[in-house]
Amino acid sequence: MVYLAALAILLVSAFWRLDPLSFSVVHRLGLTNFQILWRESVYRKIAVRTVGISAGVTITDVLLAFPLAYYAARLAGSRLKAAILLSVTLPLWSSYLVRIYAWRLILDRQGLVNWTLHKLHLASVDISFTNWAIWIAFTYLWLPFVFFPIYASLERIPGSFLEASSDMGAKWPMTLRRVILPLALPGIVAGSIFSFSLTLGDYITPTTVGNTQFIGNVVYNNVLGVASNQPFGAAFALVPVAVMAIYLLAARRVGAFEAL
Amino acid sequence: METRGVRIFMRVTSVLVLAFLYVPLAVIFLYAFNSTVGQKWPPSALTTHWFGVAWRNTEVREALFTSVRAALGATVIALGLGSLAAFAVHRFKFFGREALSFVLVLPIALPGIITGLALNSAISSSGLSFSLLTIIVGHATFCVVVVYNNVIARLRRTPGSLVEASMDLGADGWQTFRYVIWPNLATALVAGGLLAFALSFDEVVVTIFTAGPQITLPIWIFNNLLRPTRLPQVNVVAMVVVLASFVPVYLAVRLTREPAPGRFPAEVVPKPQEQLAVASAAV
Numbered sequence: 169m170v171y172l173a174a175l176a177i178l179l180v181s182a183f184w185r186l187d188p189l190s191f192s193v194v195h196r197l198g199l200t201n202f203q204i205l206w207r208e209s210v211y212r213k214i215a216v217r218t219v220g221i222s223a224g225v226t227i228t229d230v231l232l233a234f235p236l237a238y239y240a241a242r243l244a245g246s247r248l249k250a251a252i253l254l255s256v257t258l259p260l261w262s263s264y265l266v267r268i269y270a271w272r273l274i275l276d277r278q279g280l281v282n283w284t285l286h287k288l289h290l291a292s293v294d295i296s297f298t299n300w301a302i303w304i305a306f307t308y309l310w311l312p313f314v315f316f317p318i319y320a321s322l323e324r325i326p327g328s329f330l331e332a333s334s335d336m337g338a339k340w341p342m343t344l345r346r347v348i349l350p351l352a353l354p355g356i357v358a359g360s361i362f363s364f365s366l367t368l369g370d371y372i373t374p375t376t377v378g379n380t381q382f383i384g385n386v387v388y389n390n391v392l393g394v395a396s397n398q399p400f401g402a403a404f405a406l407v408p409v410a411v412m413a414i415y416l417l418a419a420r421r422v423g424a425f426e427a428l
Numbered sequence: 429m430e431t432r433g434v435r436i437f438m439r440v441t442s443v444l445v446l447a448f449l450y451v452p453l454a455v456i457f458l459y460a461f462n463s464t465v466g467q468k469w470p471p472s473a474l475t476t477h478w479f480g481v482a483w484r485n486t487e488v489r490e491a492l493f494t495s496v497r498a499a500l501g502a503t504v505i506a507l508g509l510g511s512l513a514a515f516a517v518h519r520f521k522f523f524g525r526e527a528l529s530f531v532l533v534l535p536i537a538l539p540g541i542i543t544g545l546a547l548n549s550a551i552s553s554s555g556l557s558f559s560l561l562t563i564i565v566g567h568a569t570f571c572v573v574v575v576y577n578n579v580i581a582r583l584r585r586t587p588g589s590l591v592e593a594s595m596d597l598g599a600d601g602w603q604t605f606r607y608v609i610w611p612n613l614a615t616a617l618v619a620g621g622l623l624a625f626a627l628s629f630d631e632v633v634v635t636i637f638t639a640g641p642q643i644t645l646p647i648w649i650f651n652n653l654l655r656p657t658r659l660p661q662v663n664v665v666a667m668v669v670v671l672a673s674f675v676p677v678y679l680a681v682r683l684t685r686e687p688a689p690g691r692f693p694a695e696v697v698p699k700p701q702e703q704l705a706v707a708s709a710a711v
Contacts, residue, residue, distance in 0.1 A: 235438050236445045240442075242430075254678070254681055259450075262670050263630040264633075265632045266456060269653060273467055276467065276469075278469060280455060308448065339431075369542065372633065387541060388541070402545070
């Protein structure tokens, strides 16, 4: 109840505004905050960057999670399967902040990545504090969340379907495209919901391993930080919520919710 | 069926993806023993020196105690509310039953910043001051669902015939609870408690919004990331925080594993199902 009330206040406060002279919150409903969001190109840029990187992270995560999920669901023996599931579960629960920090150490100019490249006689890369670093760290953070729904959907495909497909002369790539992927699609979409929504709502990763702002950073600065314009922060927070709502509607069309 | 090439491709990719999951954690563990203050790969010499330095740092110790207290408090509240909610939803049909499950998963399913913001504005507008208590309440909002999930999964797996048999043999309600339901439920409660503890101990986003001047271990890490001379201690604390979640989560997986070999308990990977439940209800 307390929590619901808190959420309601947040929603309503997005329509309040800050009086520019007294810096006090005017408790009257209006669209001032949303007008500012639309007019100022900097906020549009931040929104586009946030959504763009979220999409990139989601695609990478699906590409990484699918082979592992496929291996665990279809090829591994029962002991190995349990071991794989456990080793994906442990990072899922372990500290989010520490896992971001690790990438700071690894991507450092003198970190593991450049050391390895040097040993391989390749040119060093300098991607710490760039959007690339943000992309890698997010991909790493949400991989376990994307893995589990994909694994669940693959596990549920009856082996007989694949046998039938191969009996009728389909080679594996054909079976993958015509049988496995359509049946796994709801799981893939379900997994993508996590990586997409978690990236959209994050504000710690962009400033810890990168040097750009996400929607979350603007929200944070307005609510707890220097900008201190709570209604404006709340209004910007509604942008990822709206993007997610659209995404979820699309996800429902492919049956991502019935899948789990 | 998969050809040999496909099998090999899947196996190699799986090994690489698992390596991708664990190399960063291994790097943190190794850096915790790094002798130099500058963090450079590979560490030139290993030492346990920084463990002592971190332990003697009163800031770190205070933060550790705050974290433990907050996690214990949140776990206790979660155990109480979570198991009561699970019993209610399992045993009785009442008005708003579906809504209750929905409300329980909301805090864990929404991004942390939304939960944090909501709690922050609720606390400041209610005139309460930010303290250990507000951290505990904040953490409890998302820990309840973890206990709830574990308890309700176990209740659903416990056949109703057991309870009926106990009643038929003349046990009263209390005896049935004490000798039939409780032994069945105990490990689920322990597992739920362990997961709640791990979740709370690690949490940083909601904590930032509910802590005020209090410092927990993750907040201490966050505040010291930008101080180069503090990094050796940050590495040590980071390693401790990771272990503090690995151990309880591993135990929870063991405790909830079904008798059949190889069955992996769904209740230790709660987030996916929960987020979907919320999402599907919201659309």
